[in-house]
Amino acid sequence: MIAPPRVWWKPLGQLERSWLLIGLVWCIFLTAMMPIWFFLGRQNVPATTYRATPEQFQAQVNAMIEQYKVGEERGFPIVEPPPGSDVFIQARMWQWYPIVKLKKGETYRLHLSSLDVQHGFSLQPMNLNFMVLPGYDYVVTITPTTAGEFYVVCNEYCGVGHHLMIGKIIVTE
Amino acid sequence: MAVTSIAREREHAIFRTCSATGLKVDLAAERLIIANAVVAVVMLLIGGIIALLLALTRWQAIHLLNPVWFYRLTTIHGIDMLVAWIVFFEVAGLYFGSTVLLNARMVKPSIAWFAFVLMLVGGLMVNVVVLMGGSDVMFTAYVPLKAHPLFYLGYILFAVGALIAVALFFVNVVVAKAEGRYEGSMPLVVFGLATAGIIATYTLLSGALAFVPAFFWSLGLVDNYDPGFFRNFFWSFGHPAQQINLAAMVAVWYALAFLTVGAVPLNEKLSRLAFILYIFFINLGSAHHLLVDPGPSFAWKATNTSYAMYLAVLGSMIHAFSIPAALEVALRRQGHKRGLLEWLRKAPWREPGFAALVVSMFVFGWIGGVTGVTIGTEQINMLAHNTLRIPGHFHATVVGGTTLAFMGLTYYLIPLIFRRELKLKKLAIWQPYVYGLGMALVSVGMIAAGLQGVSRRHWDVTFTQAPFQSPVPGTVHLALAVMGIGAIIAIIGGTMFLLVVLSSVFTGKRQEATSVTLVVDPPPFLGYMSEKEEKDAQLQPRGTFVIVLVFLMFFAAYYLSNWWLLGRTWMVR
Ligand code: HEM
Ligand SMILES: [Cu+2]
Ligand SMILES: [Cu+2]
Numbered sequence: 107m108i109a110p111p112r113v114w115w116k117p118l119g120q121l122e123r124s125w126l127l128i129g130l131v132w133c134i135f136l137t138a139m140m141p142i143w144f145f146l147g148r149q150n151v152p153a154t155t156y157r158a159t160p161e162q163f164q165a166q167v168n169a170m171i172e173q174y175k176v177g178e179e180r181g182f183p184i185v186e187p188p189p190g191s192d193v194f195i196q197a198r199m200w201q202w203y204p205i206v207k208l209k210k211g212e213t214y215r216l217h218l219s220s221l222d223v224q225h226g227f228s229l230q231p232m233n234l235n236f237m238v239l240p241g242y243d244y245v246v247t248i249t250p251t252t253a254g255e256f257y258v259v260c261n262e263y264c265g266v267g268h269h270l271m272i273g274k275i276i277v278t279e
Numbered sequence: 280m281a282v283t284s285i286a287r288e289r290e291h292a293i294f295r296t297c298s299a300t301g302l303k304v305d306l307a308a309e310r311l312i313i314a315n316a317v318v319a320v321v322m323l324l325i326g327g328i329i330a331l332l333l334a335l336t337r338w339q340a341i342h343l344l345n346p347v348w349f350y351r352l353t354t355i356h357g358i359d360m361l362v363a364w365i366v367f368f369e370v371a372g373l374y375f376g377s378t379v380l381l382n383a384r385m386v387k388p389s390i391a392w393f394a395f396v397l398m399l400v401g402g403l404m405v406n407v408v409v410l411m412g413g414s415d416v417m418f419t420a421y422v423p424l425k426a427h428p429l430f431y432l433g434y435i436l437f438a439v440g441a442l443i444a445v446a447l448f449f450v451n452v453v454v455a456k457a458e459g460r461y462e463g464s465m466p467l468v469v470f471g472l473a474t475a476g477i478i479a480t481y482t483l484l485s486g487a488l489a490f491v492p493a494f495f496w497s498l499g500l501v502d503n504y505d506p507g508f509f510r511n512f513f514w515s516f517g518h519p520a521q522q523i524n525l526a527a528m529v530a531v532w533y534a535l536a537f538l539t540v541g542a543v544p545l546n547e548k549l550s551r552l553a554f555i556l557y558i559f560f561i562n563l564g565s566a567h568h569l570l571v572d573p574g575p576s577f578a579w580k581a582t583n584t585s586y587a588m589y590l591a592v593l594g595s596m597i598h599a600f601s602i603p604a605a606l607e608v609a610l611r612r613q614g615h616k617r618g619l620l621e622w623l624r625k626a627p628w629r630e631p632g633f634a635a636l637v638v639s640m641f642v643f644g645w646i647g648g649v650t651g652v653t654i655g656t657e658q659i660n661m662l663a664h665n666t667l668r669i670p671g672h673f674h675a676t677v678v679g680g681t682t683l684a685f686m687g688l689t690y691y692l693i694p695l696i697f698r699r700e701l702k703l704k705k706l707a708i709w710q711p712y713v714y715g716l717g718m719a720l721v722s723v724g725m726i727a728a729g730l731q732g733v734s735r736r737h738w739d740v741t742f743t744q745a746p747f748q749s750p751v752p753g754t755v756h757l758a759l760a761v762m763g764i765g766a767i768i769a770i771i772g773g774t775m776f777l778l779v780v781l782s783s784v785f786t787g788k789r790q791e792a793t794s795v796t797l798v799v800d801p802p803p804f805l806g807y808m809s810e811k812e813e814k815d816a817q818l819q820p821r822g823t824f825v826i827v828l829v830f831l832m833f834f835a836a837y838y839l840s841n842w843w844l845l846g847r848t849w850m851v852r
Contacts (some may be wrong), residue, residue: 118546119813121824122600126549129596132831133589139842140581140657148850151580151657155573180746201746213850218573223424224506226665226734230749232848233732235664237572239506240423244573249850257749261665261734263417265424266347269739272747 152236158243160221167194171204179205184276192217195258195273197225197238199265202258202273210253210277216246226262229275235261250277292384297695299792304696308378308385312371312696314395316689319367320780322402323682326360327773331766334721338763339740339756346738350415353736355406357418361520361677363402366441368685369475369527370398373448375696376472376530381465383455391447397440404433417736419517422493422509431494435487442483445476467544467551468537471530474554475523481562482523486516507574518565521677522591526557528643528681529598531688532636536602538691538795539633540626541802542609545820550601556594564591570660580657592652599644600827604820606636611818612805619822627799631707635687638715643680646722647672649834659841661851665736668729671722678769679718683711686776690797693780699787701797706775708798714772720765727758730844 118126144150158166170185170193177184183204187193189212196203198221208214218227220240227236227246236246260271294303329352335343344352378385385391408414414426420434452473455461465473489512496504533550536542544550566583569575610622627633650672654663663669693701701707733740733755740755742748794801812818 118549119819121604121820122546122549125600125824125827126597128828128831129593129600132596132835133593136589136592136652136656136838140584143658143842144577144581147658147846149658149661149845149848150852151571151577151661152852153576182746224421228665228732228734229849230732233666233730234661234848234851235571235666236661237664239510239573241505242507242573247852251849257747259732259734259737259749261737262421263350263424263736266350266415268350269346269737269742270745272742272745272749274747 152244152246154245154247156243156245157241158219160219160240163194163196163217163219163243164221166217167196167203170194175204176207179274182274187214189213191215194219195227196221197227197260197271198222200260200267200271202227202260202271205274205276207276207278208250210250210279213247213249216248218244218246223264224262225260225264225271228259228261230257230259232256237262250275253277253279294384297379297792299695299795302379303382305378305384307388308374309696311385311388311391311395312374312379312692315367315371315374316692317784318395318399319364319371320689320777322359322363322367323773324777326356326364327770327777329356329359331770334763334766336738338759338766339751340760341763342739347415349738350417350736351409351412354409354415354417358405358409359402361418362437365524365677365681365685366437367398369479369523370394370441370444372527372531372685372688373444373472373476374451375692376469377448377451377455379696380469381452381455381461383451383458383460385447386450386454387447390443394440394443394447397436397443399440401433401435401437401440404429404436408433419513420490420493421513422496422504422506425497428494428497431490431497434490435494438483438486438490441479445479445483448472448476464547467547468530468534470551471526471533471554474558475526475530477558478519478526478561479523482516482519485512485519489513489516507572510569510572514565514568515562518568519562521673522557522561522564524677524681525561525595526554528639528684529554529602531684532598532602532640533605535632535636535684535687535691536605536609539630539636539799539802540606540609540613541804542602542605543805543807545601545605545608545808549597553594553597553601556590556597559590561591561594564655567655567660570655570657571664577657584655584657589652595644595648599640599648599830600820600823602640603826604823607820607823608808608818609802609805611820612808612812613803616817619825622822627796627802629708630796630799631690631711632687632797634708634711635683635690638711639680639683639687642675642683642715642719642722645830645833646719646726647675647677647680649837650722650726651676652834653838653841656838656841659845662841662845662848663729665734666729667725667733667735670735671725671727671729674718674725675722679715679722683714683718686714687711689776689780691795693783693787694790694792694797695795697784697787698789698791699783700790701779702783702787703779704798707779710772710775710779712772713775714769717765717767717769717772721762721769722765724758724760724762724765728755728762731755731758733759 174185174187176186186207194217225238256275258273416426495501563583615622615625
């Protein structure tokens with residue numbers, strides 16, 4: 107609060123020096139964890155992204171539904187694409203469409219895009235979260251490791267029906 | 280009260296001399312500080328009333344508001360708190376630091392008033408537009424969710440006003456130096472504020488980059504505004520804006536440490552280095568809002584959030600040691616030398632500024648800092664993005680930390696700047712504890728709910744009106760209840776603050792301050808340490824060293840357990 111003496115450039119005390127060193131090591135560790143996990147970990151942030159207009163994306167969704175539809179629930183088609191294939195989930199105010207059925211232990215390329223505003227793909231209760239933007243096709247390569255019924259909540263505010271927006275992913279053994 | 284008129288270069292500044300500190304106060308600066316601080320507190324009042332309504336809505340057992348009003352008021356709460364309260368108060372702080380603390384004058388009061396009006400008009404415009412409906416877009420206003428054009432215009436006016444105020448701060452500092460108003464180097468508090476000012480400049484320019492195109496787009500003059508670009512520009516504004524708060528808050532911490540126990544920085548070099556780390560690295564941290572966005576690569580995300588950000592974290596680690604160490608050494612020099620922690624027992628816990636300082640540092644560091652670094656880690660962000668963990672984190676930083684520090688400083692502005700006696704001292708003594716406890720519960724409740732996947736900005740965790748209902752475990756309801764109860768306690772703490780301030784300002788006796796402290800005796804002024812004292816083993820901050828080691832262990836435990844959590848979920852790439 108007060109002006110320091112003219113010369114304040116003095117060496118650090120013993121404890122200050124130790125703490126600075128500990129802090130620096132900790133920060134280097136924090137930094138290193140990300141590349142380490144990138145190479146060794148099994149959960150990494152997807153980076154594959156394509157451009158897709160809402161029309162293009164919707165066409166892909168519809169083509170997938172036509173090919174792999176296996177049922178219907180509450181007006182939502184249920185699709186079961188083969189393991190390893192491309193799966194398209196579209197977001198719009200205020201639904202995730204369609205319901206998809208996956209196999210445990212198999213890998214899928216999940217394409218996420220929006221037809222209108224920004225939405226948030228929030229897979230519950232696994233709690234994996236990704237942004238879904240119009241104009242971008244975000245490819246999430248995913249391998250379910252547990253079976254059951256999972257829900258896709260929208261966790262980016264997308265208008266007054268935001269809390270009505272919930273979808274479903276079914277994983278079978 | 281001594282009033283002198285100093286004429287320099289056709290400017291006439293009228294000064295009074297503060298009877299408690301001997302500082303010279305330019306009356307024009309004083310009026311500006313008061314105006315900005317008053318608007319700030321009014322905004323805090325509005326935002327606070329809304330906060331209670333929001334918390335009581337998210338507390339599912341009460342579920343107070345309907346969805347339209349929940350989203351509308353969330354928009355207003357974000358803007359009035361994060362933008363209006365914080366920035367108005369910061370402008371008051373910048374004027375205070377660049378005039379009063381330097382014995383200097385306000386160089387262009389008329390322009391400062393112009394900036395004040397711009398900010399006020401901009402802020403009111405946004406509030407009115409949102410309240411009228413049709414602009415429920417949250418303070419982030421992500422395109423293509425469209426608000427009324429005046430919404431964006433209000434934002435722009437506010438930012439321009441703030442930018443002018445920041446420029447005036449620098450003008451004041453430079454002129455003060457040129458006119459030889461102070462001796463020696465710039466005080467650390469002003470240095471910290473200057474850091475905030477530099478960060479503010481590029482932050483507000485990014486804000487313009489985000490909102491000016493959005494304004495034209497809302498008018499229909501631009502067809503398409505890429506949502507990815509908007510997010511990038513917005514967060515180049517939105518995140519560094521938080522670092523302005525951080526730098527300003529740390530400056531306020533140093534000020535409170537000086538006012539309440541007479542603490543001076545132990546090593547100016549180290550403390551200044553920490554601020555410089557902020558300037559260089561902290562703005563890259565804005566990328567951690569884009570961690571799970573489509574577009575950027577792994578390397579882009581990791582570099583921006585880590586390499587650079589952790590050097591900024593180092594800056595904070597330095598402050599986390601330096602400030603408590605300064606308190607400890609000051610108290611040890613006053614004779615509380617025994618053992619590791621005698622100084623802590625003998626500290627002036629009844630002094631509101633000291634309590635605000637300690638509680639603010641604790642909530643900020645232990646809850647806000649630890650959770651912030653963790654969720655800002657690229658891969659861990661997948662578990663946290665847009666869940667209640669995010670508001671849980673920043674209600675510990677900007678609400679439990681910054682807001683409480685600013686509240687603490689306000690108590691001292693009342694005798695020193697408003698020149699009123701502080702009323703309701705009893706309330707002031709308890710206020711930082713009540714408010715801090717409430718905010719800690721709010722944050723912890725939100726974090727606990729977010730860890731279980733509860734979304735932020737969401738009206739209904741039970742999805743009663745939706746096509747499917749995901750099961751909601753009882754622990755979610757428990758976490759939300761903790762948040763709601765914390766909110767009630769925090770609102771009581773906030774009300775105590777407003778009662779003290781308003782009753783002092785409007786009904787307090789007009790008097791010159793006689794002491795810098797409010798409750799306890801003023802600390803002896805010991806100044807900087809002598810060579811001999813620096814070598815004295817009894818004066819080393821050993822207690823602080825132990826405290827920060829415990830802090831680091833807690834930090835590591837929380838951080839590593841999040842990697843463990845991540846390792847249990849589905850494989851994703
Ligand atoms: C008693 C004090 C406060 C309480 C109980 C409180 C409570 C809340 C609640 C319940 C939400 C909504 C969370 C959600 O559903 O996503 C919220 C959002 C928020 N609050 Fe507070 N708040 C308080 C004070 C503050 C202060 C002082 C600030 C800023 C300095 C602040 C900044 C924000 C921001 C930026 C948001 C996010 C809005 C958004 O998501 O758009 N709050 N608060
Ligand atoms: Cu949505
Ligand atoms: Cu939504």
